[in-house]
Amino acid sequence: MNRASRGSPCQNTTQGTTQVNSMTRRSTTVSSATAPGADLVSLQIRTTIAFSELVEIGLGAISQPFSLFLDDTAQTAQFDIFLESELDASRLRLSLEDRLRQWSEGETWSISIKLVPFEDWGESWKQHFPAERVSARIVVRPTWATFQLGQNDLEVQIDPGMSFGTGRHFTTRSCLKLVDVLAGHCLPSSLLDLGTGTGILAIAAVRLGFSPVVAVDNDPQAVQIARANAALNSVAGKISFSVGDLASMRNLQPCSVVVANILADVLTAQAGNIVECVDMRPGSHLILAGMLADQYPLIRDQYQHLGFGEMAVESGDGWTTGLFQRL
Template structure:
């Protein structure tokens, strides 16, 4: 494997109280830097607070960053910012070090280095951790795979959608198990390319149709619907917002597997879908994340 060495970067780390506050800070920081100058990420913690990290291409003026954050939040948050240096390293090697194969029912997600460890009675899904989010090692992905295995014990859905496909793990798993075509969509064009390439590497390039699509208004959904099975490993807010459109694209008795939820978010997502005649069958938590198996009324 070719080494990919990233240069050392300066990083700013801080926490903030609410999603709205995190969004204000992220929006202001995004507006303040040109493309390539800074990479900004925000993640919700189990306690409801948000962690924000900013990686800078060049060392920033720390006081200026604190002033920006204070404008969007307050002086206390600005003073709490910690700046450090992320040393240059081979992130591909770092990500694979100690990354054991993950078992989820009949599926085993593994990297190239563990290809020979897949038993003949299991379905191996080869994904390199460096490509994009969704290696199978995240609790949300594993939860989806376990529910997929559960559904396929008694059902053989004909029309399958992997919504928010990332690296394509779920689409590849469904295609391998069913030996049928699966639609994989993501709003990120890079993810769509990665999923397409991963499907090819896993021998199901002819079965996984990977496209970049934003929302159910895309023609890709109308052409393939109604779906008998939808896998959506996204986040709570978009899952709630798309409940009505999701329901409109489901076949009677269709199953949907939803993940990317923190435990305290699960009930609001369940309620949004129950209002569309989609009921909860199973709910599981893995590594602090909730996954839901639901079914539309027949």
């Protein structure tokens, strides 16, 4: 039930370029065994932004840490996987070339090896992850950054060194935006976060006034990380976390708002289970995210046949997020 974005995170720097420090459930993108002052070898994968999300998911599935640079102007993406030797890089390259051929389905990509001089990796990447406003009221701030909050701003602290998902990816940002909008119209309401990852959506929901808030992920480590982030934000007691997947979970209490920012194939295969999580009362809401733009129409039609009407659509970076209401 991992997020499609989960979408990771330490970001942006130069104009038109975003750096995402991926932390696929790892503390840094560099092996802790790397000797102080040692140079590194970078295995670089270059592809399109549209294909980059599938590469992110694939690398996450094999627990491979990476850093990701997105050039919005050129619509290109570069993954850097840092290793200690060219031999390690060559071995990984052979493995990843086979996987990329399976993942690509015609998408263009290239892979190469580059020597990277030493720097203080544990600290230098932090400059690329500033605090940022992600919705009308929600501000996401890493623990070391500062942000001048407005009177109505609500802060969510996320430590990007902890996990994958800090609100920089479009799917997460669009969900946060829609949850913020719903909070202005339908509180008090319960909220269920399916595929919680770092817990960013659940934490934001508490900040916005939703109660109770429930967060679920099929990855035990993700749930552990989400709990830590909730504690960082002093809301640990206001979110009920659990480990499970949609195919086997039958004990979830239906909620007034359900956010499913997961994978398109899961949204399709588990549609029946997802709609059962939404309160039966007309007017209850469902946010679906994690779909590429060309995947959205079929999924929208599927949920409309299950009794949900489309209320709003957010599109960007090749992705589409839909807000639905039970009819």
